[in-house]
Amino acid sequence: MYSIIAGFDIGGAHLKVARVENGRVTAAQTVAMPLWLGMHTLDEALEATRHLYADAPVCAFTMTGELSEAYATRAEGVQGLLDEIVRRFPASTNLVYTIGSGLVPVAEARRVPMEVASANWHATASLIARLQRDALFVDMGSTTTDIIQVRDGKVLNRGATDAGRLRSGELVYTGYVRSFPIAVASEAPVRGQFVPLMNEYFASMSDVFRLLGVLREEDDQHRTADNGEKTVPGSVARLSRLVGHDAGDLEDYEWKQIALWFAERQLRSIHDAAFLVSTGLPDDAPLVGAGIGRWQLQRLAQRLDRPFIDLADLIPADEQARLDASNAAPSAVVALLAAGTGL
Incomplete structure (x- = not known):
């Protein structure tokens, strides 16, 4: 298990990022990102949260930003955001959450765009199912x-x-x-x-x-x-x-x-x-x-x-990070799932 994993929920209005160290959420942050105004908003949001993921060898992603007016269809939006992930995170191992198979490599996620689209709710629910019967x-x-x-x-x-x-x-x-x-x-x-x-x-x-x-x-x-x-x-x-x-x-x-x-x-x-x-x-x-x-x-x-x-x-988290992690739940959860927490 990697000691540091970063989780991302790329929304249409906010970017949520969480940092997991040794199986615990140590920090999380939500920043405004009006994606409909252009991809420069993603650049700005990533820069504002860089301290949470810069040294993470593994990054886990979920998204709802494919619904943004920046894209004509949800499938196009998923592919577009996957392109952004590959371009912006070339040095890390990148995993994407799918409803059918959980976290998968980007190449596999490209084959099932509708299982990637707006799947953040399923990621959180799947972890809760492991922690609360x-x-x-x-x-x-x-x-x-x-x-x-x-x-x-x-x-x-x-x-x-x-x-x-x-x-x-x-x-x-x-x-x-x-x-x-x-x-x-x-x-x-x-x-x-x-x-x-x-x-x-x-x-x-x-x-x-x-x-x-x-x-x-x-x-x-x-x-x-x-x-x-x-x-x-x-x-x-x-x-x-x-x-x-x-x-x-x-x-x-x-x-x-x-x-x-x-x-x-x-x-x-x-x-x-x-x-x-x-x-x-x-x-x-x-x-x-x-x-x-x-x-x-x-x-x-x-x-x-x-x-x-x-x-x-419910989730393993440092006390000072608990509230932020709950507010940014999908990002924290995909990072925890990538770390194997609750599996």
């Missing part, structure tokens, strides 16, 4: 939420592609910071009346959770809807536009109630999907949560009457 695995990131059943030590996904997982409820396209309030609700309560929302990109869910006091600012790495400040007053101003008001029209506690409404509406959609996906799972099986949206996931576990376990508490 029964679980409802939920990963809520900046943009999407993955919900997968693990039973009897096996990953029991019903869908394998994005389309299939959307139909099965295993992929809910809502996230903790980049989703829009207008995507989770069509109206909001304002002083005892439901007001239809203005269908404009005036705010994001990061504004909602900032106003509620449950957002870590380091998790909100993209610009705001109005390019304004990432402050509570700034978030109130952005949310106020959705209901046709100015920030000063309502009291602070009223804006907080409206923010709580949006958080509730988002959670309901995740709860509905989780209820379906958890069918047949033992009642005492925990919800294993990962990603930056753990505040929502803890509330979800309460509604499902299941214990909550953070992935950070």
